[in-house]
Amino acid sequence: xxxxxxxxxxxxxxxxxxxxxxxxxxxxxxxxxxxxxxxxxxxxxxxxxxxxxxxxxxxxxxxxxxxxxxxxxxxxxxxxxxxxxxxxxxxxxxxxxxxxxxxxxxxxxxxxxxxxxxxxxxxxxxxxxxxxxxxxxxxxxxxxxxxxxxxxxxxxxxxxxxxxxxxxxxxxxxxxxxxxxxxxxxxxxxxxxxxxxxxxxxxxxxxxxxxxxxxxxxxxxxxxxxxxxxxxxxxxxxxxxxxxxxxxxxxxxxxxxxxxxxxxxxxxxxxxxxxxxxxxxxxxxxxxxxxxxxxxxxxxxxxxxxxxxxxxxxxxxxxxxxxxxxxxxxxxxxxxxxxxxxxxxxxxxxxxxxxxxxxxxxxxxxxxxxxxxxxxxxxxxxxxxxxxxxxxxxxxxxxxxxxxxxxxxxxxxxxxxxxxxxxxxxxxxxxxxxxxxxxxxxx
Amino acid sequence: xxxxxxxxxxxxxxxxxxxxxxxxxxxxxxxxxxxxxxxxxxxxxxxxxxxxxxxxxxxxxxxxxxxxxxxxxxxxxxxxxxxxxxxxxxxxxxxxxxxxxxxxxxxxxxxxxxxxxxxxxxxxxxxxxxxxxxxxxxxxxxxxxxxxxxxxxxxxxxxxxxxxxxxx
Numbered sequence: 001x002x003x004x005x006x007x008x009x010x011x012x013x014x015x016x017x018x019x020x021x022x023x024x025x026x027x028x029x030x031x032x033x034x035x036x037x038x039x040x041x042x043x044x045x046x047x048x049x050x051x052x053x054x055x056x057x058x059x060x061x062x063x064x065x066x067x068x069x070x071x072x073x074x075x076x077x078x079x080x081x082x083x084x085x086x087x088x089x090x091x092x093x094x095x096x097x098x099x100x101x102x103x104x105x106x107x108x109x110x111x112x113x114x115x116x117x118x119x120x121x122x123x124x125x126x127x128x129x130x131x132x133x134x135x136x137x138x139x140x141x142x143x144x145x146x147x148x149x150x151x152x153x154x155x156x157x158x159x160x161x162x163x164x165x166x167x168x169x170x171x172x173x174x175x176x177x178x179x180x181x182x183x184x185x186x187x188x189x190x191x192x193x194x195x196x197x198x199x200x201x202x203x204x205x206x207x208x209x210x211x212x213x214x215x216x217x218x219x220x221x222x223x224x225x226x227x228x229x230x231x232x233x234x235x236x237x238x239x240x241x242x243x244x245x246x247x248x249x250x251x252x253x254x255x256x257x258x259x260x261x262x263x264x265x266x267x268x269x270x271x272x273x274x275x276x277x278x279x280x281x282x283x284x285x286x287x288x289x290x291x292x293x294x295x296x297x298x299x300x301x302x303x304x305x306x307x308x309x310x311x312x313x314x315x316x317x318x319x320x321x322x323x324x325x326x327x328x329x330x331x332x333x334x335x336x337x338x339x340x341x342x343x344x345x346x347x348x349x350x351x352x353x354x355x356x357x358x359x360x361x362x363x364x365x366x367x368x369x370x371x372x373x374x375x376x377x378x379x380x381x382x383x384x385x386x387x388x389x390x391x392x393x394x395x396x397x398x399x400x401x402x403x404x405x406x407x408x409x410x411x412x413x414x415x416x417x418x419x420x421x422x423x424x425x426x427x428x429x430x431x432x433x434x435x436x437x438x439x440x441x442x443x
Numbered sequence: 444x445x446x447x448x449x450x451x452x453x454x455x456x457x458x459x460x461x462x463x464x465x466x467x468x469x470x471x472x473x474x475x476x477x478x479x480x481x482x483x484x485x486x487x488x489x490x491x492x493x494x495x496x497x498x499x500x501x502x503x504x505x506x507x508x509x510x511x512x513x514x515x516x517x518x519x520x521x522x523x524x525x526x527x528x529x530x531x532x533x534x535x536x537x538x539x540x541x542x543x544x545x546x547x548x549x550x551x552x553x554x555x556x557x558x559x560x561x562x563x564x565x566x567x568x569x570x571x572x573x574x575x576x577x578x579x580x581x582x583x584x585x586x587x588x589x590x591x592x593x594x595x596x597x598x599x600x601x602x603x604x605x606x607x608x609x610x611x
Contacts, residue, residue, distance in 0.1 A: 011478055011578035135517065143517035145525050147535040155542040163549040170556065174576070178478065181573035197561050200571050202474040202583075203481075203488055208560035210480045211493040215552050219499070223545045230538060433479040441454040441602065 009279055011439075014432045018175070018425050019182045021275050025422050028274070036415045043408010046401045047122060055125050059399035063392050064384045068402040069123040070234075072409055074376040075259070076116035077157065077231050078252070079369075081224055082260025083109025084164055087171065088220035091213075097288035099431045100280045103175075104271065105264045106168045107426070111416040112263075113161045115409050120153070122405060149233040156230035163223055167216050173199050174209070175425040228256040235379065241322040242383030245310060251303035258296035258342070259372035261289050265365035269358055271421060280427050283356040290355035293368070297346035300375075304343065318388055330395050331382050334374045341371025445472075448594050449570045449583040450603030455483065458580045461601035462487045465584060470594060472585045476575035484580075495555040502551025503544050510540030569609040 025033070050057050059067055083105040090098040098105075121130045133154045135144045144151050177199035180192035199205065229249035236248040265286065272281045311319040326335045345367050348354045355361070386393050420426065452458050458475060462484070465473060475484050514536040522530045570583040582603075584594045591608065598606055 015478075015577045135513070142521055146514045146518060146539055147525055147528055147532055152535075152538040152542075155539050159542045159546040162546060166549055166553050170553065174479075178576040181576045197557065199561070199576075200474075201476050201478060201575050203477070203484055204474065204490065205560040206477065206480045207485060207490055208493045208495050208556055211495045212499075212552050212556035212560075215496065215499040216549060219503075219545050219548050219552070222541075226538075226541060226545075430479040438455045438481075438483075439453060440456045 009432070009436060011433050011436065014427075014429055014436075015178050015182060017275075017277075017280070018427050018429050019179055021426060022179065022183075022422060022424075029418065029422065033415070033418050036411045036418060039411030040408055040415055043405050043411065046404035046408065050122075050401050050405075051127060057399060057401045059397055059402055061394055061396060063387065063394050064381055064396035066123075066380050066384060067396055068377070068398055068406055069119045070380050071373065071376045072406055073116050073119035073123070074231055074252075074380070075373050076112045076119070076409070076413070077228060078256035078259045078372060078376075079263045080109045080112035080116060080160070080164070080260065081228060081253070081256035082264055083107070083112075084160075084167070084220050084224040085257050085260065086264070087167060088217040088224065091217045092221060095288065096435060097285045099435050100277075100282070100285055100427060101264060101268055101289070102431070103171065103428045104268055104426055105260075106164065106171065107417065107420045107424075108260075108263060108267060109164045110161070110168050111413050111420070112260075113157065113164060114416065115413045117157055117161065118409070118412075120150075149230070149237045152230045153234060156227045160223060160227045163216075163220055167220055170209075170213065170216065171428065172424060173197055174201060175429040177201065178429045179425060225253055228252045235383075240383050240387050241311075241316070241318040242307075242326070242379065245307065247303055247306055247310070251300070251307075254296050254299035254303065255342075255372060255375060258293060258300055259369055261293050261296065262365040262368035262372070265289055265293075265361050266369065267417065269362045269365075271426065272358075275421075275426075277427065280432065283358075286358070286361055287352070287355045290349045290361065293346055294349050297342060297349075297368075301343035304339065322383060322386060325386050326378060326382050329382070329386075331378065331385075335378055335382075338371050338374040338378055341367045342375060345371070445585050446588050446591055447570045447583055447585045447609050448591055448598070449572065449581055449607050449609070450598035450601075451572060451574065451605040451607075452580040452582070452601075452603055453578070454602070455481065455580065457602040458582060459483060459487050461582055461598060461603070464597045464601060465582070465594070468593065468597060470584050470586055470590075474570070474581075474583045476571070476579075476581035476583070478576055478578060478580075493559065495552060495559055498555025498558075499548050499552045502554075503548035505551070506544040506547025507540055509547065510543035511536070513543075514539050570607075572607070 058069070083102075086098045086105040087102045087109075090102075121127045124130055133144060133151060173196060176192050177196040180189060180196050183189050183192060229252065232248035232252035235243040236245060238244060268281055272278060308323050311323040314320070326332075345364055348360070349364065354364075381396050385396055450461065452461070458477075462473070462475060466488075473488075475488060477484060515531050518530055524530065528535070570581075570585075572579070572581055575581050582598065584598075586594055595606055
């Protein structure tokens with residue numbers, strides 16, 4: 001915490017700094033925001049083209065009918081995981097390094113689930129029929145099949161979106177009240193007054209608030225572990241070689257946290273620089289996150305090795321053939337990109353110097369996200385392209401439309417994020433104050 | 444008619460001292476404002492445990508019940524055998540039951556927070572000061588008009604920087 005000692009934080013300064021982040025957007029912000037919105041437009045155009053033309057433009061060819069969209073879905077659900085990890089699990093463990101970054105991580109969670117939720121719909125040939133997945137009374141008196149992992153997905157992802165949004169909103173109530181009391185312009189004051197739910201910060205309010213927060217964290221912790229487990233069952237419940245394995249839930253959850261933490265680092269580094277938050281998001285915070293990345297990277301690397309071992313030990317030629325194909329077939333480049341980005345690159349984080357080097361962390365975090373996207377691609381596409389019947393094997397190529405929608409989804413995510421940093425408190429005011437030494441008369 | 448008096452403080456130990464003295468003098472109807480959750484103040488005032496936990500418990504149990512009822516009743520209402528599984532397959536349904544438990548539990552916790560903290564026992568608006576969300580602590584005492592002087596004396600003696608009166 002060497003930086004904190006040079007310019008001590010005070011309660012008043014924390015409020016001021018966070019309120020200053022919400023000032024009128026600068027030219028730099030617009031320079032980021034406008035291209036982002038344009039890219040969302042590109043994604044939307046690709047989607048409309050696909051709806052009008054048919055799923056053939058999405059590169060789906062026999063035997064691969066789950067491609068980039070499902071990869072994107074799993075990738076974004078994974079990104080959504082570290083937000084709740086940081087806000088709920090690390091809260092229960094009382095890890096102090098979470099305080100300054102948890103709001104950004106929570107926002108990231110909400111926006112990533114919003115992005116993820118689009119992909120199963122984009123993936124549908126007739127997207128307007130998506131509501132058939134939702135149980136509602138209908139004239140046929142027929143209900144959805146609760147034994148299907150796809151229905152579990154609907155329940156898990158929509159519950160996750162609701163709970164993480166509520167968690168995000170609850171955490172912000174006292175901070176929005178602090179902003180409400182600081183801003184002068186009338187329209188802003190009215191908006192923040194409504195959003196603050198009339199928060200006054202009295203001891204009774206805090207009593208209920210802290211308890212509610214604790215129970216929320218206790219509910220969100222098993223939820224976050226369940227969501228990616230359910231997503232992994234989309235695959236593990238099928239009998240396709242490369243999918244049908246019991247290690248998928250822990251493997252997916254570890255991978256999700258791994259990629260989510262990397263995304264938190266990717267996002268907080270520019271924000272820290274642009275808004276001069278060096279006193280808030282300290283190198284120690286990055287150190288803590290990098291250590292968690294080492295842990296999850298080891299779990300992911302172990303899972304890759306275990307998959308190979310199980311394929312060999314199973315004696316099933318289909319399983320073993322699938323894994324040999326992953327490492328040596330047409331997609332070998334994707335496979336080895338994944339291994340290098342997820343297992344080899346994070347090794348450098350064992351050195352403290354690297355964990356506290358912002359530029360190095362930024363590069364590593366982006367590499368990890370590339371690696372994790374390819375991990376999902378490898379699991380989904382390579383498994384499908386070679387299953388039991390050699391006559392049905394085929395190679396899948398990513399189409400331009402899919403690439404456009406994927407790029408659009410990144411833009412969609414960043415668009416929400418850019419709006420967030422300019423309208424809501426990106427640093428938790430109350431929790432930052434909580435970790436400062438309490439002012440006492442005697443000093 | 445009851446009136447309110449609020450003292451504004453910068454230091455936590457002064458607040459704790461004032462709370463102790465006010466409690467000793469028999470003034471229990473008070474609110475302590477702070478810019479962040481503060482366990483020492485909470486302990487000093489010693490309110491009964493928050494009822495939010497019952498909301499969480501009730502919501503969770505309701506969610507579990509709805510999850511079981513929903514899956515079992517809908518699949519028995521039109522029995523179709525899927526993937527060679529029993530019509531009522533408990534293990535796959537547990538996923539739905541779990542998700543609904545968390546969903547209902549979270550929603551009712553949120554409701555519990557809103558009801559207890561923001562609707563019931565609303566703090567009189569005029570006793571609030573905008574600095575309480577920034578860097579000041581405050582003690583608001585609501586008492587009979589005749590006792591205002593005594594309360595003011597306690598607030599003054601414990602180092603309140605500013606004292607304001609208002610009708611509560």
